Amino acid sequence: MAVRKRDPLTGHQTTGHEWDGITELNTRVPRSIWFFVFVTHLWALIVWILLPTWPLVSTYTRGLLGIDQRDEVQADIVQANAVRSDWASRVEALPVADILADPGLMVPVRDTAHQLFGDNCAGCHGADAAGGPAFPSLVDGDWLWGGDAETVMETLRVGINADHPETRVSQMLAFGRDGILGRDDIRTVVDYVQSLSGTPLSPERTAAGAAIFAENCASCHGADAHGSRDLGAPNLTDDIWLYGGDDASMFTTVHDGRQGWMPTWEHRLTDTERKILAVHLQDLQRGAAP
Incomplete structure (x- = not known):
């Protein structure tokens, strides 16, 4: 059996590994490390015995203390409800x-x-x-x-x-998709509705839009366009828009219809x-x- 070299400074044996003039010592694991390893393993063994730990086929080991987290949670719920x-x-x-x-x-x-x-x-x-x-x-x-x-x-x-x-029911008709209004009429009524919340519009286009609105929209939104809470129809004069009040968004709303959900x-x-x-x-x- 070969005798390993010893480090002249510490007296520890070397492993025989050397790199760039540095020799690796074969030192023992400190006793404090062994102590903590022993304590942690002992603690794990105690926990395995006292507390629920190991899963089984249809249940789990209950432990000597019989602690059930479901019971603890239920007790916390009862206490919270009491407060x-x-x-x-x-x-x-x-x-x-x-x-x-x-x-x-x-x-x-x-x-x-x-x-x-x-x-x-x-x-x-x-x-x-x-x-x-x-x-x-x-x-x-x-x-x-x-x-x-x-x-x-x-x-x-x-x-x-x-x-x-008993749900509340509300739906905006698809006036364009279902062929009720043509594209030009949709643009005209969109301009008219935008004018109700302050966007300037010529008298001629206002009159044309008002006629289309009265025939197709007033039954839900009201003749004054203030909406109907019985029907879930929004007010069109307050400049508050669920799907957007710009030209493109409003054209899509009138053309394709809308149906919200909650x-x-x-x-x-x-x-x-x-x-x-x-x-x-x-x-x-x-x-x-x-």
């Missing part, structure tokens, strides 16, 4: 105006509403509820069926063009949660008011 029940019962009983007027009650309502809105509504309407193309703003006061709390709660309950038997939340959110969201929207509008 919430006091103010939630007040939300159920009070009118929305009284809730908004109670600063103490609005603290948990705002916290809960922020989470509810973020989980269920922000994906379409935006985190700030300002909406976007094809998704309405919920803070501008412009509502198809009305923005009071009771109406909003009902809209949340049944949805819009949803699969709920799911029913009756089976996902409780009555109280829908009321909290309605209060939240009232609160946002109140904060956005000049």
Whole structure:
């Protein structure tokens, strides 16, 4: 057996490896490392015995302590509901105006509403509820069926063009695609509608557009174009546009039609949660008011 060389400074044997004049020492693993290895293995063994750890075919090892995380989560839910029940019962009983007027009650309502809105509504309407193309703003006061709390709660309950038997239904006809109006008539009525919110238009084109509007559009949007909340038809005079108010967007709207959609939340959110969201929207509008 070959005798390994020893380092003259430390007395440790060398491995025989040398690189650029540097010799590798064959030093022992420090005792502190062995101590930590032993402790961690001992701790792992204790955890295996005491806690749920190993999966089996249809179950898992329960451990001597019998801890079940499902039970712990359920206990946390029960505790959270108990804490919430006091103010939630007040939300159920009070009118929305009284809730908004109670600063103490609005603290948990705002916290809960922020989470509810973020989980269920922000994906379409935006985190700030300002909406976007094809998704309405919920803070501008412009509502198809009305923005009071009771109406909003009902809209949340049944949805819009949803699969709920009582859903709100609204659809813009495809006047061009279905051959109701020609392209020139569509351009004329688009110009007329734009003029209602301030875009200048000649008297001749105004008269032509008004005639087309009266014959094809007034039945839903009203003779004054202020819309109908019974039909979910928007106001066309306020310069607020769900799909855009420029020439191209409006031509597409009239030519191809539009049909928005919102799911029913009756089976996902409780009555109280829908009321909290309605209060939240009232609160946002109140904060956005000049």
